[in-house]
Amino acid sequence: MPLYEYRCKKCDKSFEILQKSNESAVCPECGGKSMEKLFSVFASGGSSEASSSGGVPPSSPGCSSGGCGCAG
Numbered sequence: 129m130p131l132y133e134y135r136c137k138k139c140d141k142s143f144e145i146l147q148k149s150n151e152s153a154v155c156p157e158c159g160g161k162s163m164e165k166l167f168s169v170f171a172s173g174g175s176s177e178a179s180s181s182g183g184v185p186p187s188s189p190g191c192s193s194g195g196c197g198c199a200g
């Protein structure tokens with residue numbers, strides 16, 4: 129049975145409540161049903177790999193006339 133953390137919007141208190149199926153959480157403090165589900169436990173997973181391979185030819189700075197002395 130999953131254990132969720134709820135916070136009551138009425139009395140602003142958080143509780144860990146066993147969430148049963150087809151049953152709304154009720155605040156054990158004030159009995160209110162306006163409970164906000166908190167996500168206290170995060171399951172962090174997954175990796176993102178970014179690979180970029182471009183077929184762009186290297187552009188050489190243009191000195192086509194050979195005025196600067198490079199091998200042109």
Ligand SMILES: [Zn+2]
Binds near residue numbers: 138155157
């Ligand atoms: Zn409450």
